Amino acid sequence: MTDPAITANGLRKSYGDKTVLDGVDLAVQEGTIFALLGPNGAGKTTTVQILTTLISPGPASGPIRVGGHDLAIHPQSVRAAIGVTGQFSAVDGLITGEENMLLMADLHHLSKREGRRVTAELLARFDLVDAARKPASTYSGGMKRRLDIAMTLVGDPRIIFLDEPTTGLDPRSRHNMWRIIRELVADGVTVFLTTQYLEEADELADRIAVLNDGRIAAEGTAEELKRLVPGGHVRLRFTDPAAYRSAATALTDAARGDESLALQIPSDGSQRELRSVLDRLDTAGVEADELTVHTPDLDDVFFALTSTTADIPHQPEETVR
Ligand SMILES: Nc1ncnc2c1ncn2[C@@H]1O[C@H](COP(=O)(O)OP(=O)(O)OP(=O)(O)O)[C@@H](O)[C@H]1O
Numbered sequence: 001m002t003d004p005a006i007t008a009n010g011l012r013k014s015y016g017d018k019t020v021l022d023g024v025d026l027a028v029q030e031g032t033i034f035a036l037l038g039p040n041g042a043g044k045t046t047t048v049q050i051l052t053t054l055i056s057p058g059p060a061s062g063p064i065r066v067g068g069h070d071l072a073i074h075p076q077s078v079r080a081a082i083g084v085t086g087q088f089s090a091v092d093g094l095i096t097g098e099e100n101m102l103l104m105a106d107l108h109h110l111s112k113r114e115g116r117r118v119t120a121e122l123l124a125r126f127d128l129v130d131a132a133r134k135p136a137s138t139y140s141g142g143m144k145r146r147l148d149i150a151m152t153l154v155g156d157p158r159i160i161f162l163d164e165p166t167t168g169l170d171p172r173s174r175h176n177m178w179r180i181i182r183e184l185v186a187d188g189v190t191v192f193l194t195t196q197y198l199e200e201a202d203e204l205a206d207r208i209a210v211l212n213d214g215r216i217a218a219e220g221t222a223e224e225l226k227r228l229v230p231g232g233h234v235r236l237r238f239t240d241p242a243a244y245r246s247a248a249t250a251l252t253d254a255a256r257g258d259e260s261l262a263l264q265i266p267s268d269g270s271q272r273e274l275r276s277v278l279d280r281l282d283t284a285g286v287e288a289d290e291l292t293v294h295t296p297d298l299d300d301v302f303f304a305l306t307s308t309t310a311d312i313p314h315q316p317e318e319t320v321r
């Protein structure tokens with residue numbers, strides 16, 4: 001097993017007397033997509049800013065390693081290994097998309113020739129060739145977001161942080177962005193992303209962590225998280241009323257749908273629980289005509305795990321009347 005690309009233990013951060021992160025543990029394996037989910041104000045951007053050396057962690061924080069480097073001791077090495085696309089665009093609207101890219105190439109100390117090569121390649125990859133010579137202020141939100149990520153890739157980082165990469169994008173642009181992110185990971189890049197879209201985490205992420213009240217409320221694959229919340233069930237449908245009645249007698253915990261000849265049994269969707277349902281049907285000598293497993297979706301998980309208070313701004317004492 002390789003060293004994880006990102007690890008943090010007991011990550012803490014406070015602003016004044018407001019605790020934003022209260023002991024967050026994270027581990028992201030190399031070449032995977034990790035999604036940090038959480039309501040507005042949960043501390044997603046704060047986490048990204050700490051992991052990318054933009055702000056310092058709280059004094060009581062545990063060790064952080066990014067790209068094999070201890071962030072407290074070798075922040076420069078961390079910076080050299082990563083790319084960051086912030087929640088708010090880093091694109092300079094006054095200059096063209098191409099000029100934005102060349103500026104990044106300069107910042108990464110690429111030669112003029114190499115800078116032009118990388119810029120041309122990335123502009124093509126992100127479908128920005130036609131717009132390359134126009135001021136970035138004239139770009140649509142989706143184009144700006146693509147340029148933002150293209151700029152992040154100029155230094156060929158092995159680990160990239162994307163803070164809400166698809167917020168505000170239309171469905172087609174969002175799917176394009178997902179494709180780009182998947183291509184990056186196929187090349188071995190590690191992606192740490194934050195998102196408000198549960199569908200996005202479900203689509204992309206190998207592992208998902210839900211941040212709430214300064215802590216990780218749950219962490220796992222999308223499937224694991226869905227099993228944490230109630231709402232999952234197995235549904236059996238019958239065409240023969242006699243078979244339906246025998247099954248209902250055998251499965252005492254089932255909710256009955258006498259009209260539709262359907263039974264609904266609460267279940268976490270695990271193999272063990274499914275087998276128990278099938279065993280009881282077997283024992284009763286009935287066979288269902290249709291069996292479906294319903295797992296809750298990530299929206300259910302999000303609502304179950306996150307409170308609604310995270311976004312209430314903190315009132316400094318002085319302004320309380
Ligand atoms: N520089 C700062 N000074 C004081 N408070 C801050 C500062 N930056 C962030 N906060 C507070 O920290 C909390 C977490 O903010 P953060 O931006 O990390 O949330 P987020 O999860 O990224 O939210 P969103 O989904 O809205 O982007 C918020 O309550 C915010 O008001």
Ligand SMILES: [Mg+2]
Pocket residue numbers: 044045046087163
């Ligand atoms: Mg944010």
